[in-house]
Every structure is written in C-alpha cells, then in structure tokens.
Amino acid sequence: MRILAISGSARRGSSNTGLLRALAAVARKGMVVDVFDCIGDLPVFSPDLEGPERPAGVRAFQRRxxxxxxxxxxxxxxVRNIPGGLKNAIDWLVSGDEIVGKPIALAHASHRGDDMLTALRTVLSTVSSGFNETLFFRLPVMKETPEAIRARLDRPEDRQAAERFLEDFAAFCRNRQRTGPSP
Incomplete structure (x- = not known):
C-alpha cells in the first residue's frame, strides 16, 4: 500500500508536514507513506501550461x-481558508484523471482550522468520488517541532489512534481497489 501524504504548507517547519512524517514513521509494515512537502515549488496553475506544456514539477506531482x-x-x-499553494496543486489535477476516484482522507495538526477543513472537504468531494469525509485524524500539535510531534505519537493513546486511522484508510483504499470508484 503506497500512500502519498501531501502537506498543504510551504513552510519548512510546518506542523502539518511534521504530522505527516510522524504518521509515516508509525505506519505498519506493508504501508509506505511518502510525504510530499514541495507544494510551494509548483508553478501557478495556468490552462495554457496543461498538456504537453506542463512543467516538469507538475508532471512529477501528477505521476506521484x-x-x-x-x-x-x-x-x-x-485566513480561514485553503492555503493558496494547496489550492494551486489541486487546480493542476482538475483536468486530468489522476485524482478522479482516488481514495483521499484528511489529517490535521491543529485544534482550529475548521473553516479551512470545510472548504477543503467541498473541493475534494468535487474532484474525487474517493474522498472519505469520515476518515479524519486530528492531533493538535500546532507550532511544535517535528521531534515533539513524533514524540506525541510515541504516547500509547496517540499512537493507537494514528495506527487505527492508517489501518482504516488502508482498508478503505483496498476496498476501492476491489470495487472500483463510484461514478
């Protein structure tokens, strides 16, 4: 099972990136969680650059x-919404078929951010029939270092919750592979 974990932050010390790396570290054998933390490297979306004109970084992102x-x-x-870099990355996926039907779930590294999560859920349910709104992992670690976030997942209750979330997501992905995406 190969999971692409996308950080919506362009900040180097992002707690969201730290959370995804910590989840990758506790993933059970047979599951690889590959963290994509280069959202800020993607060029601004332009329909003029789609097709054969797509920039190499966009092609690599779409391939992943x-x-x-x-x-x-x-x-x-x-500002109570989806960061521009993440929305830009999603815009690059809209006219292709890479994300259509792809199983998607959310994790969140803050005790706040519900307005953004609502907007992101709307966007993701529009671009993929595989978005699962009920699979969600929240660990409020905003402004903590990657090491502190990883240490949080060493606490038994947090680790169990993280492992259960990853197992549930893997089961959802396997089920989608067996049954195929819904129209």
Whole structure:
C-alpha cells in the first residue's frame, strides 16, 4: 500500500508536514507513506501550461498522485481558508484523471482550522468520488517541532489512534481497489 501524504504548507517547519512524517514513521509494515512537502515549488496553475506544456514539477506531482493507492492531506488554515499553494496543486489535477476516484482522507495538526477543513472537504468531494469525509485524524500539535510531534505519537493513546486511522484508510483504499470508484 503506497500512500502519498501531501502537506498543504510551504513552510519548512510546518506542523502539518511534521504530522505527516510522524504518521509515516508509525505506519505498519506493508504501508509506505511518502510525504510530499514541495507544494510551494509548483508553478501557478495556468490552462495554457496543461498538456504537453506542463512543467516538469507538475508532471512529477501528477505521476506521484497516479502511482499512489491513496492520498492523505494535512494543511494549515490561512485566513480561514485553503492555503493558496494547496489550492494551486489541486487546480493542476482538475483536468486530468489522476485524482478522479482516488481514495483521499484528511489529517490535521491543529485544534482550529475548521473553516479551512470545510472548504477543503467541498473541493475534494468535487474532484474525487474517493474522498472519505469520515476518515479524519486530528492531533493538535500546532507550532511544535517535528521531534515533539513524533514524540506525541510515541504516547500509547496517540499512537493507537494514528495506527487505527492508517489501518482504516488502508482498508478503505483496498476496498476501492476491489470495487472500483463510484461514478
């Protein structure tokens, strides 16, 4: 099982990136969680650059989406909404078929951000019939270091919750592979 974990933050010390890396570290054998933390490297979306004109970084991002069995997204909230870099990345996927039907779930590294999560859920349910709104993992670790976040997942109750979330997401991905995406 190969999961692409997309951080919606362009900040180097992002707690959302730290959360995704910590989840990758506790993933059970047979599950690889590959963290994509280069959202800020994607050029601004333009329909003029689609098709054969797509920039190499966009092609690589789309290939990683296509090759994954599922996608986890963890993102900060900016001005009560989806950060521009994450929305831009999603815009690059809209006209392709890499994300259509792809299993998607959310994780969140803050005790707040519900407005952004609502907006992101709306966008993701529009671009993929595989978005699962009920699979959600929240660990409020905003502004903590990656080491502190990883230490939080060493606490038995947090680790069990993280492992259960990853197992539930893997089961959802396997089920979607067996039954195929819904129209």
């Amino acid at each position: 989406i296509a090759e994954s069995d599922g996608i986890l997204i963890s993102s900060p909230e900016y």
